[in-house]
Amino acid sequence: MPETQQPAKIDLNNLKSGGFIKERGKDLFTVRLRVPGGRMSVPRLKKIAEVAEKYGGEFVHLSVRQSIELININFRNFDVIVEELGEATQKVASCGARVRVPVACGGCEYNPNGLVDTQKSALEVDEKLFGAATGHHKFKVAFAGCPFDCPKSATNDVGFQGAIYPQLDKEACISCGLCAKNCVPKAITMGKDNKPVFEDKPCIWCGDCVKVCPASAWSEKRRGYTVRIGGKWGRNPLVGTLFATFLPEERVVDFISTVLEWYKERAESLGRIRLGDVIIKEGPQALLDHLRKRYPENTVAATIPPQVIETQVGIRS
Amino acid sequence: MPVIDLRGVSCPTNFVKAKLALEEIEAGETAQILLDDGEPVKNVPRSLKAEGHKLLGLRQTDEGHYALELEKGED
Ligand code: HEM
Ligand code: SF4
Ligand code: SF4
Numbered sequence: 562m563p564e565t566q567q568p569a570k571i572d573l574n575n576l577k578s579g580g581f582i583k584e585r586g587k588d589l590f591t592v593r594l595r596v597p598g599g600r601m602s603v604p605r606l607k608k609i610a611e612v613a614e615k616y617g618g619e620f621v622h623l624s625v626r627q628s629i630e631l632i633n634i635n636f637r638n639f640d641v642i643v644e645e646l647g648e649a650t651q652k653v654a655s656c657g658a659r660v661r662v663p664v665a666c667g668g669c670e671y672n673p674n675g676l677v678d679t680q681k682s683a684l685e686v687d688e689k690l691f692g693a694a695t696g697h698h699k700f701k702v703a704f705a706g707c708p709f710d711c712p713k714s715a716t717n718d719v720g721f722q723g724a725i726y727p728q729l730d731k732e733a734c735i736s737c738g739l740c741a742k743n744c745v746p747k748a749i750t751m752g753k754d755n756k757p758v759f760e761d762k763p764c765i766w767c768g769d770c771v772k773v774c775p776a777s778a779w780s781e782k783r784r785g786y787t788v789r790i791g792g793k794w795g796r797n798p799l800v801g802t803l804f805a806t807f808l809p810e811e812r813v814v815d816f817i818s819t820v821l822e823w824y825k826e827r828a829e830s831l832g833r834i835r836l837g838d839v840i841i842k843e844g845p846q847a848l849l850d851h852l853r854k855r856y857p858e859n860t861v862a863a864t865i866p867p868q869v870i871e872t873q874v875g876i877r878s
Numbered sequence: 879m880p881v882i883d884l885r886g887v888s889c890p891t892n893f894v895k896a897k898l899a900l901e902e903i904e905a906g907e908t909a910q911i912l913l914d915d916g917e918p919v920k921n922v923p924r925s926l927k928a929e930g931h932k933l934l935g936l937r938q939t940d941e942g943h944y945a946l947e948l949e950k951g952e953d
């Protein structure tokens with residue numbers, strides 16, 4: 562029989578998954594809830610509001626990585642909160658040296674710029690890899706639906722950006738000039754024959770030409786994710802660099818696992834170190850070679866190490 | 879051909895105005911839409927195409943703005 566006076570019997574398994582963060586006040590914690598890709602069903606939102614009202618403070622915090630954080634939670638209520646939220650449907654988020662909840666923009670479902678289903682990718686990664694221990698440090702993943710990259714994908718350990726490579730059917734073209742007008746990087750100019758001339762180098766794979774062409778003369782030759790690896794922010798920011806192009810959406814989880822494999826092995830004995838710093842130490846070629854074995858069609862021939870951002874305060878030796 | 883003059887109207891108001899103006903004509907009829915250079919000429923044609931209208935042509939006028947010709951699509 563349960564005791565009448567509720568004892569502080571805490572299921573420590575709930576704590577292991579992380580997401581319980583000590584606050585300033587005595588006994589008080591923040592509970593970070595998992596919201597992969599920032600998508601939250603309305604009934605779930607209502608449920609969270611209910612729980613927040615019952616056990617939390619006067620507000621919740623929307624975290625910078627799209628999670629909802631319940632504030633001022635007494636640790637004695639951990640178990641009942643986990644139960645009321647329904648662990649199966651609303652898991653708490655992770656902390657520590659683990660794969661974190663993936664961040665994503667709305668992607669292609671209702672966003673006119675989106676080229677890929679970022680929401681689906683984020684859910685898949687969350688399902689298959691969330692909470693996996695890296696052995697070294699945190700591991701963040703983000704998905705942007707197109708090269709405008711609102712989610713700042715390259716500031717993550719692995720950042721994905723939707724892309725399409727355009728191809729032209731000159732016969733179908735009605736010479737309206739809209740594609741050249743729309744192509745911001747000026748990869749398209751109108752030629753003497755009043756048909757578009759495409760130059761590969763400036764093209765950022767945004768697909769605007771395909772979207773605007775009234776005659777469907779532009780179409781996609783390839784579609785997938787542009788992948789940058791080794792980014793992070795914080796005290797010593799790095800911007801991730803290009804490792805793969807047009808990675809098919811269905812291979813995202815496997816690709817991240819391949820990166821994790823390399824990270825775990827190469828960071829052995831390096832202690833608490835982020836992936837980007839491992840790449841700088843080992844050189845990007847080592848990771849490229851590892852990826853090429855599984856992704857010969859997507860891995861780029863050569864790349865540069867993650868780019869150090871000069872923060873100008875606290876000079877690094 | 880009806881002319882929808884959206885010069886001086888910025889995004890996304892120009893698109894909404896174009897949509898409302900196109901409600902006044904029949905599917906299959908053509909219309910001309912006048913748009914400023916810059917964001918309007920980049921955004922409005924693409925959005926109208928996504929709404930199911932058929933873009934027929936675009937030309938820059940001597941005054942520097944653009945004339946978009948389109949055929950109204952089915953609802
Ligand atoms: C006990 C220690 C820490 C706690 C409780 C903590 C807590 C948090 C929280 C609540 C967020 C928002 C998370 C989200 O949006 O989901 C966050 C984000 C972040 N944390 Fe920490 N943090 C800790 C240590 C650190 C350390 C040591 C670093 C840097 C080395 C760091 C770097 C960051 C950065 C850069 C973000 C921004 C999110 C991003 O990377 O996109 N944190 N942290
Ligand atoms: S990254 Fe692209 S698809 Fe995603 S929100 Fe930004 S513009 Fe839209
Ligand atoms: S994909 Fe984007 S950058 Fe490349 S040609 Fe088309 S509009 Fe220009």
Ligand code: SF4
Nearest residue numbers: 734735737738740774
């Ligand atoms: S938008 Fe299409 S029809 Fe118009 S010039 Fe470009 S390719 Fe030709």
